[in-house]
Amino acid sequence: MIAYSRQLIEQEDIDAVVEALKGDFLTGGKLVNEFEEALARYLGVKYVCVMNSATSALHVAYQIIGLGVGDEIITTPLTFAATSNTAVQCGAKPIFCDIKFDGNIDERKIEALITPQTKAIAPVDFGGNPLPIKAIKALCDKHKLFLIEDASHALGGELDGVKVGQTADMTIFSFHAIKPITTFEGGAIATNNSDFYEKAKLLRSHGIVKKELWNSDMVVLGENYRLSDVACAMGLSQLGRLDNFIQKRNEIAKYYDERFANNPYFFTIPIEKNKKSARHLYPILLDRTLWCSKEEIFKALHVKGLGVQVHYKPVYQFSYYKEHFGEQRLPTAEDFYRAELSIPCHQGMSMEDAVHVADTLLETLATIKGCTL
Ligand SMILES: *Cc1c(COP(=O)(O)O)cnc(C)c1O
DSSP, X not given: OXXXXXXXOOHHHHHHHHHHHTSSOSBSSHHHXXXXXXXXXXXXXXXXXXXXXXXXXXXXXXXXXXXXXXXXXXXXXXXXXXXXXXHHHTTOEEEEOOBOTTSSBOGGGTGGGOOTTEEEEEOBOGGGOOOOHHHHHHHHHHHTOEEEEEOTTOXXXXXXXXXXXXXXXXXXXXXXXXXXXXXXXXXXXXXXXXXXXXXXXXXXXXXXXXXXXXXXXXXXXXXXXXOBHHHHHHHHHHHTTHHHHHHHHXXXXXXHHHHHTTOSSEEEOOOOTTEEOOOSOEEEEEOGGGGGGHHHHHHHHHHTTXXXXXXXXXXXXXXXXXXXXXOOOOXXXXXXXXXXXXXXXXXXXXXXXXXXXXXXXXXXXXXXOOOOO
């Protein structure tokens, strides 16, 4: 099965991890700082605080801005549930804003959702395609809101030559196995704000500060969200190859873009010239006449070894959200969910694999009977 995304582990990753295993500190050693500094240099930001997942990093970011009961955050429904779950865990109410047909939040629809309770906007760079961060930042400045960008898909992405991570108050990255780079599980907050950074470090480790000798103090209610040295060794090794990974993904994506131009079955999502996508996903959007056959298409592709996936069921459709926040309909998010399939595109694939994926996909779709609308 060719997965829609997967990690690429090479000998240098294995060597780095083995070396770290022989060190004095399996966790809390110097590799944590080294990985954070390397990430900060790569991103062009002042501070990075790594954690054991992007979910943890989101939770900490929301805690840092004091998100709580009575507050609202505006976010996208087209995301992994953690983006809003962690805000709900803080007691806040998620307000879902509709998207555009590239999968990113529709920045023109945000302002109408802002209320006196709104505390933050939390958009997602869908598939690694950088969102219009400047417009959203301007809205946040105008309404005095925090901007927390969930860039779990977008490490290494750029907009107008500016790396994703430089603009928001805090930007969240994921190092889950199939994300742009991996530390097995892992995540980070990138920020230029020293106060946010200090709070992140505190919350990551129980809210405890060391004093003298054995004495310590616990000053805020924190968690254990630390990332181990062994994981950071892996992260440092992977980060060295990130640009190479992204280049490979973009080569495959370019081939797909050309190969699929004007095909009768689906659309692809063009990436504007001023952007560099990290290409966590390569989404295709089925023609409306094929929406009724999506299950059949999904199954047929899996039988033929193409590990396609669907990103995402709109978060408000989950029963937990319906129960707690009521029913909602956002037309573009729902059409996108009906149309979308993520096809294999990752750094472990060869161009022959990409040709095979394209051939198999087009052959399979030719056998599917569409519906009349
Ligand atoms: C993967 C993902 C997360 C969660 O990442 P973890 O590191 O697995 O906690 C959050 N948001 C988005 C958009 C993701 O894709």
